[in-house]
Amino acid sequence: MPLLRIENLHTYYGHVHALKGIDLEVEEGEIVTLIGANGAGKSTTLRTISGLVRPREGRIEFGGQVINHVPAHKIVQMGVCHVPEGRRIFTTLTVMENLMMGAYTIKDEEAIRENLRRVFDLFPRLAERKNQLGGTLSGGEQQMLTIGRALMSRPRLLLLDEPSLGLAPMLVKAIFETIREINARGTTILLVEQNARAALKIAHRAYVLETGRVVLSGPAQELMRDERVRKAYLGER
């Protein structure tokens, strides 16, 4: 049984039909990437999974439970954490307070300390800056903070929306390495990316989205060799 199973998902924004029947599965332990052009519905897919928007039709199953109508804050408790598009850290909270908000659903102090240790281990920079206000971090550090904050809840499934957006090439490379590292330590990842080449490189499987529909899917290696993918998303002729 897959960790996440989505069937025939339809999501609307008012009259805008953003998702037109998405089917998607993520197995435990995988990195699955969702690629597609601007406006294809990648962010909407993640937002529907995490409960920020409600689907009009279809079902979302996580760990065998249907979560379509579970409020967003309870979905986090179930083990899904969504890092949204743009570096939306809490600017006037300290780095430490940001991380503590990430652990909001955890009551056990010992578990929180343990998660904090893991996050600082992954991002030593955050430990150095823990008393600084989030808004004073550099762009790259802010992106580390959004990911670190999400990991504080120790999610089973991490939804990442364009984590490399707006970062310098060096940092992009580091972020993708970090994602692979997080996965190697046991977290399943659903990754949305504009940077299709880098995403396909680290992913096990991929889905290609066009105007609210899945048009292609398969092992990432295969999609990387696919003619249509190379033309449309990898910038080749």
Next chain:
Amino acid sequence: MQQLLQQLINGITIGSFYALVALGYTMVYGVLKLINFAHGDLFMWGAYIGLTGLSALVALMSRGGPILILPVSIIVIVTIALVGVLIERVAYRPLRSAGRLAPVISALGAAFILESLARNIYGASWKTYPTGLVPAGRVALVGGVRISVMQVLVLVVSFLLMALLYLFVYRTRIGTAMRAVSLDHEVSRLMGIDVDGIIATVFLIGPGLGGLAGMIVALYYGSFDFTLGWIFGLKAFISAILGGIGNIPGAMLGGMILGIIETLGAGYVSPQWKDVIAYAILILILIFRPTGLLGERVAEKL
């Protein structure tokens, strides 16, 4: 010098009233970006419920004394807090995604309803609090400054409440979540924070504190009428803006500054001119710091 100190103490007393009420405006603005126009009237209702409670208790026990204030304070806090939560539930929550204007009208509506209710139930005449609740004496401080027992009482209570609120907001998990919700509802939900629950908590604390302030103010001045909510509410609102709306230490600071400027203006120039002086200074401060004294520009991005 002695007069200045005396005036400062009076100013801080009035300032702490403004601050207690300003906190309610600023906390609600923080989480909803809405001016809760009903807040001044909730504050006034605190004065009325305090009146009913204290009068009843004095009659029942056939004695005065400060100890009677305690149970009535609790009744006032609980009642006004519950009314605050009720208003949020029926007047604000259904309009949360309805743009900025509809909730403002709803808030004004709630304010008018509360004020009308007070006038219809208690009448438009001046109401007087029972006497003998607080000893009438004065305490001598250094430099010949004298301060009434009443002033000591209200200052101690106000500062204690503000300190507790500060610790709650800046040192606890729920308080931090409250600040997170003020910055970004959506990301707060993604952290597992029950945003509706946090907003309800704000509507418990703000009005609870404001209602208690209503009782304290009425006790301090001895009498009031139904216009109390409007006048005091407006000044507290101004304090919140002056300190930087949404900012909790700002509301405390803004209230103190407004109270002190008003009192010094009344004492050194003339009572008739105190408002002219106070508000001219306010306008000046806002020209130079449009976001208020402690207003955070970083937060404005969102």
